[in-house]
Amino acid sequence: MKIDNFQINRENILNDVNTLLTTYGFQTSDIYDRSCFDILARKDDILIILKILVNIDSLTAAQAEELSKVAGTFLASPMIIGFKSKHNYLEEDIVYERYEIPAISPQTLCNIIVNNIHPELFAKRGGYYVKINGKLLKELREKKNLSLKELADISHVSRETIYRYEQGNSQTYPETALKLEEVLNSPITLSINLLESDNINSLDKRIQEPIELIKLGYDVKTSNKTPFDAISEQQHASKELTKLRQKLESKLDEIEKLTKEINKQAKNNNILITNMERNRNENKLKQIAHQTEDISSITENDALFVLEHKQEKDFINKTPVIYTWELKDMNKIEDLLKLIKERKKEAEHS
Incomplete structure (x- = not known):
């Protein structure tokens, strides 16, 4: 889904995202311009709730909190779709984050919906990171009869780092993950499935009516x-x-x-x-x-x-x-x- 940079505005992004979703089997809601979300979309058991922005930094903390709570209440996956942050355009197949809500470009959304290609890289302060499949890492290490120290020495990281990776789905730099994959001759990173909701927030402000x-x-x-x-x-x-x-x-x-x-x-x-x-x-x-x-x-x-x-x-x-x-x-x-x-x-x- 390519959009001409000269045509980048919120209305065009909204229409393109809506067309993308409906074309690939999603039932979509109306567009709600003055809501904490813009579009709701469902396909089978997948329910996503989207906020569309040109600049993802224009999302306020209050909007993010309400979006997260509404998504958690409906058991939906919240996402921000945008073209740029304050200084840079969002890169394809990279997950950004604003107030703990994932933010991606329209093209990344297209890759997920059309090709079932989920991103592996996520951006945080300090650079890009990937998540390590700790269970798989341990299985591959033991299959090659390598100790923690041996794998650490070959990969130029500490023994404690390898141990930490194996204990949970830890994050690391892509270069470190690539070195481990070269040694183990197998992919060990996890893709980020933004269509699966693990949001535990929900609306909490009770009212006394009706x-x-x-x-x-x-x-x-x-x-x-x-x-x-x-x-x-x-x-x-x-x-x-x-x-x-x-x-x-x-x-x-x-x-x-x-x-x-x-x-x-x-x-x-x-x-x-x-x-x-x-x-x-x-x-x-x-x-x-x-x-x-x-x-x-x-x-x-x-x-x-x-x-x-x-x-x-x-x-x-x-x-x-x-x-x-x-x-x-x-x-x-x-x-x-x-x-x-x-x-x-x-x-x-x-």
């Missing part, structure tokens, strides 16, 4: 600079996800299994994309409904309005409307989910 959802056992967490008001998450599911995320952080060797388990739990109607009345007129509610339906479709989570005043229909566009007096009569979450399902069906057949 009280009826909270009484049913939902935590309602507000979000800033997003096309929806809040995320409502079942309390028991939230606690289980928190435990799983803690395990994910502490047991690196179980990341793949735990991620699948988290994804499985998160799909069981635990999350409701929630909107409230807040003295909005009919046109504004319809606008919010359109945005909410778009995000609901991409994230595969149900959405609803919680309203106090009776509408002509029990849905806005295709989003179910649940009234506060109905919630008061419910004793369990299953009652709410059943009603949402009924109103979705009613909206689809209207």
Whole structure:
């Protein structure tokens, strides 16, 4: 995906990235210019959330924090797509980072999506680095009957450095990794799969409305600079996800299994994309409904309005409307989910 340098602007990058994703089988959301993210995209079990910038240094700490939290809540992989930093253009197949969120060029994204080529190099202060597959390094060393000291001497590093590499997925300079690969006659670096989410952040600012959802056992967490008001998450599911995320952080060797388990739990109607009345007129509610339906479709989570005043229909566009007096009569979450399902069906057949 080549873009003429004279045509570099945010709108062109947005359109090109959106075209790339849809061409290669991703379902994409609308583009949200004033949100902490610009595009949501899903393909099978892959969900990515993208912020598009010309200069990646224009991302603020507040935007990054909110982007990370929204991504963690939806179990999506956050990415920044940009052309340059303050002084230089982003290089192809190199992963940069801003506020702990990976940042790559559009061409790097293209290589990942089109050719399944994931970058190995990442940029940090001090230069470029690669990650060493410590388990593989140890296996190859032992297969060649080399001691830690022998491999260290041949590779011109210390014994402690080789030991550290083998104990975990440590990072090193590409030149050091290349020397080790020459000695062991095998690749030992790890590619960086930006499509796999290990983000453990999530929205955490709880609000006290709608009280009826909270009484049913939902935590309602507000979000800033997003096309929806809040995320409502079942309390028991939230606690289980928190435990799983803690395990994910502490047991690196179980990341793949735990991620699948988290994804499985998160799909069981635990999350409701929630909107409230807040003295909005009919046109504004319809606008919010359109945005909410778009995000609901991409994230595969149900959405609803919680309203106090009776509408002509029990849905806005295709989003179910649940009234506060109905919630008061419910004793369990299953009652709410059943009603949402009924109103979705009613909206689809209207």
